[in-house]
Amino acid sequence: MAETVKKTGFVQSLFSGLIEKELLKPFPAYGNEEREEMFAVLDMVRRFAKDHIDPVKIDHEHKIPDSIKEGMKELGLWGLIIPEEYGGFTQSDITYNKTMEILHGICSSTAVMYGGHLSIGLKAILLFGTDEQKRRFLPELASGEKLAAFALTEPGAGSDAANIKTTAELSDDGKYYILNGRKQWVTNGGFADLFTVLAKVRQPGEDIVTAKLTAFIVTRDMNGFSSGKEEDKLGICGSSTTPLYLENVKVPVENILGEIGSGFKIFMEVLNTGRLSLSAGCVGAAKAIMPHAIEFALQREQFGNTISEFEMIKEKFARILINTFTGESMVYFTTGLKDNPNVSIAIEAAICKAFTSEALWQTVNDCLQIAGGNGFMKEYPYERFLRDARINIIFEGTNEIQRLFIALSGVRQLSVQLRRYQKELTSDKKSREQQINQIYEVIAPAKENFSFDGFSEKINDQTAMACSLAQRLNEIATKAVLRYGTDIRDMEFIQRRLADAAIDLFGIFTNIARVENLIRNEHHTAHKAILISRIFAQQAKRRINHNLEDVEENQDEDLSKLADMLYSSEKYPFEILDY
Ligand SMILES: Cc1cc2nc3c(=O)[nH]c(=O)nc-3n(C[C@H](O)[C@H](O)[C@H](O)COP(=O)(O)OP(=O)(O)OC[C@H]3O[C@@H](n4cnc5c(N)ncnc54)[C@H](O)[C@@H]3O)c2cc1C
Numbered sequence: 001m002a003e004t005v006k007k008t009g010f011v012q013s014l015f016s017g018l019i020e021k022e023l024l025k026p027f028p029a030y031g032n033e034e035r036e037e038m039f040a041v042l043d044m045v046r047r048f049a050k051d052h053i054d055p056v057k058i059d060h061e062h063k064i065p066d067s068i069k070e071g072m073k074e075l076g077l078w079g080l081i082i083p084e085e086y087g088g089f090t091q092s093d094i095t096y097n098k099t100m101e102i103l104h105g106i107c108s109s110t111a112v113m114y115g116g117h118l119s120i121g122l123k124a125i126l127l128f129g130t131d132e133q134k135r136r137f138l139p140e141l142a143s144g145e146k147l148a149a150f151a152l153t154e155p156g157a158g159s160d161a162a163n164i165k166t167t168a169e170l171s172d173d174g175k176y177y178i179l180n181g182r183k184q185w186v187t188n189g190g191f192a193d194l195f196t197v198l199a200k201v202r203q204p205g206e207d208i209v210t211a212k213l214t215a216f217i218v219t220r221d222m223n224g225f226s227s228g229k230e231e232d233k234l235g236i237c238g239s240s241t242t243p244l245y246l247e248n249v250k251v252p253v254e255n256i257l258g259e260i261g262s263g264f265k266i267f268m269e270v271l272n273t274g275r276l277s278l279s280a281g282c283v284g285a286a287k288a289i290m291p292h293a294i295e296f297a298l299q300r301e302q303f304g305n306t307i308s309e310f311e312m313i314k315e316k317f318a319r320i321l322i323n324t325f326t327g328e329s330m331v332y333f334t335t336g337l338k339d340n341p342n343v344s345i346a347i348e349a350a351i352c353k354a355f356t357s358e359a360l361w362q363t364v365n366d367c368l369q370i371a372g373g374n375g376f377m378k379e380y381p382y383e384r385f386l387r388d389a390r391i392n393i394i395f396e397g398t399n400e401i402q403r404l405f406i407a408l409s410g411v412r413q414l415s416v417q418l419r420r421y422q423k424e425l426t427s428d429k430k431s432r433e434q435q436i437n438q439i440y441e442v443i444a445p446a447k448e449n450f451s452f453d454g455f456s457e458k459i460n461d462q463t464a465m466a467c468s469l470a471q472r473l474n475e476i477a478t479k480a481v482l483r484y485g486t487d488i489r490d491m492e493f494i495q496r497r498l499a500d501a502a503i504d505l506f507g508i509f510t511n512i513a514r515v516e517n518l519i520r521n522e523h524h525t526a527h528k529a530i531l532i533s534r535i536f537a538q539q540a541k542r543r544i545n546h547n548l549e550d551v552e553e554n555q556d557e558d559l560s561k562l563a564d565m566l567y568s569s570e571k572y573p574f575e576i577l578d579y
Helices: 010-016 032-052 055-061 066-075 093-106 108-121 123-128 131-143 263-299 311-337 346-370 372-376 382-393 399-410 412-422 429-443 457-490 492-520 526-552 556-569
Strands: 148-151 167-170 176-187 194-201 212-219 225-227 241-252
Touching: 010 346, 010 399, 010 412, 010 457, 010 492, 032 066, 032 093, 055 108, 055 382, 093 108, 093 263, 093 311, 108 123, 108 148, 108 176, 108 194, 108 263, 108 382, 123 131, 123 194, 123 212, 123 263, 148 176, 176 194, 176 212, 194 241, 194 263, 212 241, 212 263, 263 311, 263 346, 263 382, 311 346, 311 492, 311 526, 346 372, 346 382, 346 399, 346 492, 372 382, 399 412, 399 457, 399 492, 412 429, 412 457, 429 457, 457 492, 457 526, 492 526, 492 556
Parallel strands: 148 194, 167 194
Antiparallel strands: 167 176, 176 241, 194 212, 225 241
């Protein structure tokens, strides 16, 4: 039987053949005291944002006025999640994520600036800094006296972050690291005072490939540091995005975060939590755009009816509601698990990022379409939301990278467990498939692994569906690992399908956990939530089955050939008038 090792996460356990029932109940809830404080903070944020942030002006002028930064300073927002002992506001991750929802709903440029500081810019200090580093840097960052940024990407290293070329060499007196390199597209790059920078510590004469990835705290006042021209962007136009230049910048050894060589781990950990607040922001933007489309649909008349009555419009609104609800379930379920020391949320955060950013893109596109020609006009908010939403699919790790991470981390345990069976497989394709089926019959996890009881009868259909789909994911993933062994690392058609199946399955489970909570609490929205989660589950089931079937039987070789066809012709290879 496939064994599961603790200290994984909910989704990795699903891949390995276990539903971690205890993580599903209860869905994170918040005590009255915390709730009151949280609502007070969120009220304050909402009022500030509504009264002081003008998203149209910011988008038009490509600049966030200093008055907004100052206002956020007065409210203590720059230090929202920094502990009080370092000058912060000590609020929870839930409050932070809800704040990101509000800000993204009003102005994504402002939200991205805020997240650039708090989600990723200073996060490495918060998570990995020594007490001395925290005391030295956090108070000014918490007060907003200084703002932070996160500098990973370089012209030659985007998704392949480990391939950065920025070097750090120890000075002769051993007191400094001398940094040289160029960073690209750094959010807040134009004005931030402090930068978390990834560089490679290189010994004299050492090849850059073997140099050790290390995280440094760099400040703008250091000699040799400069930032370049603001990028002219498609969306989030008010946010600052610039290159950084490091020319013999002397960074004190005391500014190293963590150990030499631990930089990649630190940066990836920062992005894990960053992805969660980005996802909350996507949910917030979806919630903010939908009332515009609803109002429009209810008053716009065509063919003697309001367009809200037409089924193709209703279908869009249903999709908007299902996607936003499910994204919200995923984000707040994962946020609730974040501080559990026995659970990793890396895969879950990647799922949240991929799902909510694409759900938002679809939602904004649907809302724009519902508004018809008006949707295309700058007078209405749809086109700005559309432009602003697009970045979420790209930054903090593109969704392609999220998917390969979800699939490969998902099957990691299976790959270790199945190694010994792989050695026994014959090379003959047909008998190997038979062998794989036989092995799975022997090692298939016990049925009890795929069951969870104690949930309301009202969602029996959904829990049964979730159990059987979890079993199917384990079976197909196990067989794929047996079939392809380590080659699976290069098989992205397969990875994409496994990842999408896992994303949908996580949506089903998190909706169930949330709905169960509402039913238990006899909440007045329970019946609506049951309907939404049932429809999501039914739709997701069809997608999951389709994706998993295609892992086994597909046209991948031909699809590859088609792409190669375009690469070799370097343009559309047909001319209809030639015949
Ligand atoms: C507005 C904005 C703000 C940003 N802010 C910051 C910031 O504050 N700090 C920072 O460090 N960076 C920042 N970035 C950089 C951002 O994180 C990168 O753009 C992103 O990670 C992708 O890297 P890339 O653009 O170099 O694309 P590439 O890595 O070159 O990828 C190009 C395409 O190829 C795909 N691809 C790459 N590898 C694979 C693979 N193995 N399999 C399948 N597909 C693949 C990608 O998904 C993408 O579609 C920002 C970018 C933008 C646009």
